[in-house]
Amino acid sequence: xxxxxxxxxxxxxxxxxxxxxxxxxxxxxxxxxxxxxxxxxxxxxxxxxxxxxxxxxxxxxxxxxxxxxxxxxxxxxxxxxxxxxxxxxxxxxxxxxxxxxxxxxxxxxxxxxxxxxxxxxxxxxxxxxxxxxxxxxxxxxxxxxxxxxxxxxxxxxxxxxxxxxxxxxxxxxxxxx
Numbered sequence: 001x002x003x004x005x006x007x008x009x010x011x012x013x014x015x016x017x018x019x020x021x022x023x024x025x026x027x028x029x030x031x032x033x034x035x036x037x038x039x040x041x042x043x044x045x046x047x048x049x050x051x052x053x054x055x056x057x058x059x060x061x062x063x064x065x066x067x068x069x070x071x072x073x074x075x076x077x078x079x080x081x082x083x084x085x086x087x088x089x090x091x092x093x094x095x096x097x098x099x100x101x102x103x104x105x106x107x108x109x110x111x112x113x114x115x116x117x118x119x120x121x122x123x124x125x126x127x128x129x130x131x132x133x134x135x136x137x138x139x140x141x142x143x144x145x146x147x148x149x150x151x152x153x154x155x156x157x158x159x160x161x162x163x164x165x166x167x168x169x170x171x172x173x174x175x176x177x
Contacts, residue, residue, distance in 0.1 A: 015094060021147045022092045022099055022140060029149070030085035030105065036070050046141060050151040054162070082110040084128075090138070093173045099140040099147070102170035104157070107131040133157040135166045 006012045025044060032040040042063060051060040051069070060066040069075065090103035111129040118124045139151040155163040 018094055018099070018142075018147070019092055022094075022101060023089065025140065025147050025149065026087065026090050026101060026103060026138060030087050033070055033075075033085055034079060034083060036076060036079055038067050038071065041067050041070055044149055046143070046148045046150045049149060052151070052153040054153075054155045078109075084108045087136075090136075091170045091174070093170070097142040099142075100169070100173070101136075101138040101140065102167060103136045103138070104133055105136055105154075106133045135163045137166050137169060 006015050028040070028044050032044060045063045045066055047063050049060065049063050049066055051066055053059045058069065060069045084107075086106045086108055088104045090101040092099055092101045108128045108130055110125075111127045114126040114129075116124045116126050134154045134156055137153045138149060140147050141150045142148075153166065155166050157163050
């Protein structure tokens with residue numbers, strides 16, 4: 001898959017605008033799940049969104065199913081416990097009106113079992129615990145000039161082949177440009 005670099009100023013500007021829109025869209029995901037706001041969730045996913053959370057965890061098929069996943073009692077309990085999704089800047093692969101992106105997300109929660117520590121000028125805290133880190137592969141689509149998340153596959157960063165293969169998809173795109 002060879003992706004030639006755009007040459008005209010208009011094409012180059014379009015790529016920049018698309019990347020910024022995708023970065024903002026994927027940056028919205030942690031906020032949508034940490035707030036659990038229905039309208040926020042509905043605004044970033046396609047109607048037929050598919051969420052594959054890997055073995056052992058329920059996913060979602062359809063935007064309504066994603067809303068239900070975030071609105072369930074277990075997720076609300078996690079939010080009330082201080083759940084924070086922390087993502088990195090994704091690697092985005094543009095293909096016209098579709099795109100793929102790869103990123104990490106860390107799940108953090110307050111560590112209420114640790115000893116309080118003071119940090120100068122920042123107060124006292126027991127700190128946070130990183131619950132897990134996942135690799136994400138996002139499929140995105142532009143419809144009516146707006147980018148949305150069409151699907152997402154996540155795998156735990158546990159050193160196993162599937163997660164590393166997911167990351168390899170991003171490196172392949174960049175080495176074949």
